[in-house]
Amino acid sequence: MATAAELAYVQRExxxxxxxxxxEIGAFAWFRQNLFSSVGNSIVTIIAxxxxxxxxxxxxxxxxxxxxxTGPDREVCLPEGVGACWAYVNAKFAQFIYGRYPIDERWRxxxxxxxxxxxxxxxxxxSIPFKRLNAIFLxxxxxxxxxxxLTGGHFDISFDWLFGLLVxxxxxxxxxxxxxxxxxxxxxxGIVTLLAIAAAVVAFAYGDGRDTVGYFAGDVGRGGLxxxxxxxxxxxxxxxxxGLVAILRTPGxxxxxxxxxxxxxxxxxxxxxxxLTIDFGLRPVETQLWGGLLVTLVVAIIGMVTSLPLxxxxxxxxRSKMPVVRFLSVVFIxxxxxVPLITVLFMASVMLPVFLPPGVTFxxxxxxxxxxxxxxxxxxxxxxxxxxxxIPRGQYEAAAAMGLKFGPMMRLVVLPQALKIVxxxxxxxxxxxxxxxxxxxxVGILDLLGTVQQGFNDANWTxxxxxxxxxxxxxxxxxxFCFGMSRYSIYTENRLNTGHRRR
Amino acid sequence: xxxxxxxxxxxxxxxxxxxxxxxxxxxxxxxxxxxxAALIAFVWWIAHNTIVNLRRLNIASGFDFLWERSGFDIGxxxxxxxxxxxxxxxxxxxxxxxxxxxxxxxxxxxxxxLILGIARLSRNWLVAKLATVYVEVIRNxxxxxxxxxxxxxxxxxxxxxxxxxxxxxxxxPLSPFRWLxxxxxxxxxxSPLTFHMPTVALNNRGLxxxxxxxxPDFTATWIALGLAxxxxxxxxxxxxxxxxxTGAQFPTFRTGLALIVLVPLAIFLLTGxxxxxxxxxxxxxxxxxxxxxxxxxxxxxxxxxxxxAAYIGEIVxxxxxxxxWGQTEAAYALGLRRGVxxxxxxxxxALRVIIPPLTSQYxxxxxNSSLAVAVGYPDLVSVFSGxxxxxxxxxxxxxxxxxxxxxxxxxTTSLAMNIFNRRVALRER
Numbered sequence: 067m068a069t070a071a072e073l074a075y076v077q078r079e080x081x082x083x084x085x086x087x088x089x090e091i092g093a094f095a096w097f098r099q100n101l102f103s104s105v106g107n108s109i110v111t112i113i114a115x116x117x118x119x120x121x122x123x124x125x126x127x128x129x130x131x132x133x134x135x136t137g138p139d140r141e142v143c144l145p146e147g148v149g150a151c152w153a154y155v156n157a158k159f160a161q162f163i164y165g166r167y168p169i170d171e172r173w174r175x176x177x178x179x180x181x182x183x184x185x186x187x188x189x190x191x192x193s194i195p196f197k198r199l200n201a202i203f204l205x206x207x208x209x210x211x212x213x214x215x216l217t218g219g220h221f222d223i224s225f226d227w228l229f230g231l232l233v234x235x236x237x238x239x240x241x242x243x244x245x246x247x248x249x250x251x252x253x254x255x256g257i258v259t260l261l262a263i264a265a266a267v268v269a270f271a272y273g274d275g276r277d278t279v280g281y282f283a284g285d286v287g288r289g290g291l292x293x294x295x296x297x298x299x300x301x302x303x304x305x306x307x308x309g310l311v312a313i314l315r316t317p318g319x320x321x322x323x324x325x326x327x328x329x330x331x332x333x334x335x336x337x338x339x340x341x342l343t344i345d346f347g348l349r350p351v352e353t354q355l356w357g358g359l360l361v362t363l364v365v366a367i368i369g370m371v372t373s374l375p376l377x378x379x380x381x382x383x384x385r386s387k388m389p390v391v392r393f394l395s396v397v398f399i400x401x402x403x404x405v406p407l408i409t410v411l412f413m414a415s416v417m418l419p420v421f422l423p424p425g426v427t428f429x430x431x432x433x434x435x436x437x438x439x440x441x442x443x444x445x446x447x448x449x450x451x452x453x454x455x456x457i458p459r460g461q462y463e464a465a466a467a468m469g470l471k472f473g474p475m476m477r478l479v480v481l482p483q484a485l486k487i488v489x490x491x492x493x494x495x496x497x498x499x500x501x502x503x504x505x506x507x508x509v510g511i512l513d514l515l516g517t518v519q520q521g522f523n524d525a526n527w528t529x530x531x532x533x534x535x536x537x538x539x540x541x542x543x544x545x546x547f548c549f550g551m552s553r554y555s556i557y558t559e560n561r562l563n564t565g566h567r568r569r
Numbered sequence: 570x571x572x573x574x575x576x577x578x579x580x581x582x583x584x585x586x587x588x589x590x591x592x593x594x595x596x597x598x599x600x601x602x603x604x605x606a607a608l609i610a611f612v613w614w615i616a617h618n619t620i621v622n623l624r625r626l627n628i629a630s631g632f633d634f635l636w637e638r639s640g641f642d643i644g645x646x647x648x649x650x651x652x653x654x655x656x657x658x659x660x661x662x663x664x665x666x667x668x669x670x671x672x673x674x675x676x677x678x679x680x681x682x683l684i685l686g687i688a689r690l691s692r693n694w695l696v697a698k699l700a701t702v703y704v705e706v707i708r709n710x711x712x713x714x715x716x717x718x719x720x721x722x723x724x725x726x727x728x729x730x731x732x733x734x735x736x737x738x739x740x741x742p743l744s745p746f747r748w749l750x751x752x753x754x755x756x757x758x759x760s761p762l763t764f765h766m767p768t769v770a771l772n773n774r775g776l777x778x779x780x781x782x783x784x785p786d787f788t789a790t791w792i793a794l795g796l797a798x799x800x801x802x803x804x805x806x807x808x809x810x811x812x813x814x815t816g817a818q819f820p821t822f823r824t825g826l827a828l829i830v831l832v833p834l835a836i837f838l839l840t841g842x843x844x845x846x847x848x849x850x851x852x853x854x855x856x857x858x859x860x861x862x863x864x865x866x867x868x869x870x871x872x873x874x875x876x877x878a879a880y881i882g883e884i885v886x887x888x889x890x891x892x893x894w895g896q897t898e899a900a901y902a903l904g905l906r907r908g909v910x911x912x913x914x915x916x917x918x919a920l921r922v923i924i925p926p927l928t929s930q931y932x933x934x935x936x937n938s939s940l941a942v943a944v945g946y947p948d949l950v951s952v953f954s955g956x957x958x959x960x961x962x963x964x965x966x967x968x969x970x971x972x973x974x975x976x977x978x979x980x981t982t983s984l985a986m987n988i989f990n991r992r993v994a995l996r997e998r
């Protein structure tokens with residue numbers, strides 16, 4: 067008689083793993099699951115395929131098959147049945163990049179571009195070291211070089227400017243007085259403050275009514291220019307040396323670092339101004355001649371660089387406990403956010419001249435830049451405020467418990483966390499800014515879109531196909547920049563997403 | 570910490586000796602005073618410069634110009650306006666045109682955006698990818714470029730009225746099924762549902778549409794519609810109270826829809842279809858009759874709608890994704906059907922996430938409508954900050970007034986949103 071053990075079937079080794087059913091793997095299964103999972107889904111898929119079959123061939127035919135790639139003028143694009151007139155883009159390409167920038171000076175634009183790429187690419191790739199030096203190059207050296215290269219440098223420093231600089235110097239040394247605890251340093255800084263104020267008064271009195279001294283004003287002559295430059299050079303060097311001495315002489319002493327940094331900052335600022343007055347022998351190129359992608363990038367990059375710190379300050383102001391500061395920040399932010407950029411640009415081009423003292427004129431591009439920067443800073447401020455609000459109260463309290471004052475608390479604890487959270491929002495604002503730069507064409511500044519559009523009026527290239535071609539070209543350029551930024555933002559977001567990731 | 574640091578708990582009651590500069594209260598008062606003083610000085614400086622400049626340039630100031638004769642024409646007006654109207658009336662015309670484009674744009678953008686958002690979440694790979702491509706392409710191209718593209722590259726190069734696209738003639742809704750009807754042998758020839766399609770034309774003068782002209786007997790249809798709406802409201806009230814009392818449900822939505830559509834339609838057909846169309850007719854080189862939607866308006870509407878729809882699509886998608894899957898499961902576990910679960914559980918929660926960014930998109934659309942100036946649509950900025958400013962030269966007043974109008978729109982919307990938000994916000998216990 068068989069025992070139970072003999073009768074029962076016991077699996078003694080593992081069954082081989084069977085392959086998945088044919089219906090669940092391979093292309094067929096993918097099609098079934100993703101495109102034809104149900105009757106409704108199948109109908110939708112077929113409609114979508116029909117739609118694509120309807121849309122794609124004409125686009126391909128227009129852009130590639132029937133397109134005209136080269137040609138001397140519009141004659142090649144006039145025949146019936148011709149698609150995109152790429153010959154137009156081909157002929158005007160240099161203009162789309164540089165605008166009316168003089169042809170034999172375009173190497174300056176190229177050099178600026180190369181410097182920018184050389185600064186931004188290693189900055190953007192996390193694994194490349196020397197980030198601090200890189201940042202100094204990108205935010206300190208590059209802007210000065212770019213201004214000199216693009217405009218030609220050799221700026222006139224008028225007594226009004228000198229007055230402004232001296233006021234800044236007075237404020238900075240006043241701050242030193244307020245911050246330092248060292249008696250000698252306080253005394254020294256106090257003397258500097260008084261001297262700066264006195265010099266400012268003299269500059270103000272002497273420079274009253276004179277808008278430019280030197281270069282363009284014959285009667286005052288170059289003497290004024292040289293003197294102003296000399297004052298700046300001496301003051302800047304002195305401030306730089308004083309700052310270095312303050313840091314080196316008293317290592318570890320509380321406050322010395324800050325005081326030194328202030329001095330160095332003032333020195334660098336003045337030396338930058340000095341650098342701008344040097345004649346490098348470059349031909350001046352007025353901003354009216356700038357155009358194309360150059361203007362688009364100038365407006366976008368300067369807008370980004372200036373609006374971010376301003377936006378952070380506004381966000382901190384809006385969360386401040388001081389009612390006056392908070393109220394002003396709220397009014398500022400809500401005002402800029404409540405009006406369209408067009409009206410801001412109109413204001414910059416029509417109203418700003420009315421607001422300034424008679425005779426003082428601003429560069430048109432600079433006016434638009436100010437408008438764009440203020441406008442964007444309000445949006446950045448709201449994004450950053452969102453990040454600040456997301457930081458738990460405990461972080462503030464912990465920072466305060468560590469004995470950190472407001473500045474270090476923000477710089478070391480709160481802002482790094484808050485800004486990390488809002489990177490996508492900031493990049494979104496930057497993308498909006500990049501797209502909004504095209505609006506400057508309405509106030510008569512020729513950016514990429516403006517230059518492309520201006521070309522339509524060229525009698526050599528007027529045809530019914532030119533506008534579509536030009537706009538598609540501009541759209542592709544804008545798209546590449548904006549899409550690139552959004553992809554980089556996603557990459558950064560993932561990289562900085564430390565510790566809170568769900569696995 | 571240093572041994573000679575702060576003595577803890579000595580409790581003399583006095584603050585440790587230190588500079589008054591380190592007193593937070595003192596500092597904050599000083600900072601605020603300085604800021605206020607700087608601001609006042611700045612404003613005074615600007616006001617002073619403005620007064621000097623205006624006097625120097627001999628520009629009048631004040632708002633008297635609003636009551637002066639404007640002397641220019643406006644291409645599209647919602648209210649009566651001629652060259653003899655005042656600048657003030659021109660401002661009103663521009664404002665109404667802005668509102669028109671904003672309202673229409675919002676409606677269309679919401680519809681397209683909703684479809685896009687749902688399409689991006691579709692289980693159908695192709696549909697999801699198509700929607701993604703649309704969103705990624707449209708969002709990364711300046712809206713101004715898109716407007717100009719529609720205006721100058723598409724609508725302006727359309728053929729003239731004679732060679733443009735014209736759609737007219739008899740349309741038989743059953744024609745796609747003709748083969749089936751023929752096979753069964755029910756009918757031959759046009760079906761009784763055939764109707765005459767009034768002319769629709771598209772050319773470089775714009776989109777020409779027929780205008781419906783209700784006949785004298787059309788009043789009956791209006792009355793029927795009114796009665797149907799009242800009846801639906803009554804049924805909804807009754808169904809609601811009955812459900813409260815007994816729990817029994819009633820298909821209010823379907824009944825109401827049937828009432829509101831079918832009853833007026835029946836009356837309309839019974840009274841002999843008293844509705845004619847004033848259709849555009851080609852006479853010579855142009856169309857007469859009907860209503861023309863100008864290319865400027867179409868370009869602006871198309872551009873703004875398609876652009877904003879991409880953003881709204883993303884908002885809708887994010888909103889739906891923000892509702893945890895557990896909510897859906899819980900709704901199904903309670904025995905709710907798919908439609909009810911969506912309507913009663915998922916959508917209300919998604920809306921809470923969707924509405925704030927949606928409002929800001931609506932405001933963006935309204936503000937972007939100021940780009941009308943680039944395509945020549947007479948909106949507020951174009952009429953007021955453009956033509957009026959050029960004629961009067963009163964830049965300060967005009968730009969401020971334009972900004973104030975937009976500010977007022979933005980701030981009232983924000984205010985309404987905040988109130989709404991407070992009502993729907995999650996009440997945490």
